[in-house]
Amino acid sequence: MYKQLKQNFIQTTLGSILWFSFLASLIFYNKTVPFNFLWHIIGIGLLFGITFGLVYPYFWKYATTGATTNIILSTIINLLCGLLGVYLFSTEMFSLITPYIWLVTLLTLIGHIIAFYFYSKHENKQQAKKLNQLLS
DSSP states (O other): OHHHHHHHHHHHHHHHHHHHHHHHHHHTTTSOOOTTHHHHHHHHHHHHIIIIIIIHHIIIIIOOSOHHHHHHHHHHHHHHHHHHHHHHHOHHHHHHHGGGHHHHHHHHHHHHHHHHHHHHHHHHHHHHHHHHHHHO
16 A cells, blocks of 8 residues: 555656646746746645645545545645645736635535545446456
8 A cells, every 4th residue: 555655646746746847838938937936846746746646545545434534635635735736836826716715615525526426436336346256
């Protein structure tokens, strides 16, 4: 489990850093960007690595907590890391979305509920298939 989570974290973090570096080079083309913005991109990559490389795989594959707890914790962590990532990328963009934080929270919660429904349905089919193969 730890080896898999470590690999997920590293892959997600590095992929996110590369992706946001590419996006920043497109968005800030022909503009002077301060050197510390590189640290912001690394921070965003770490946030994505923690959220999508550690937290999500742990909650959805290994944790034994209930579905409601997984959904609520995933929503809170996703929302906080997402908002912090937007803030690190652009404070102007963050100030634009600040009035809509409640709407973003609601949409994130609904998205997690729907995703959990489909994920659990898929997992149940996979486990039923494995059990049927063992019985055959």
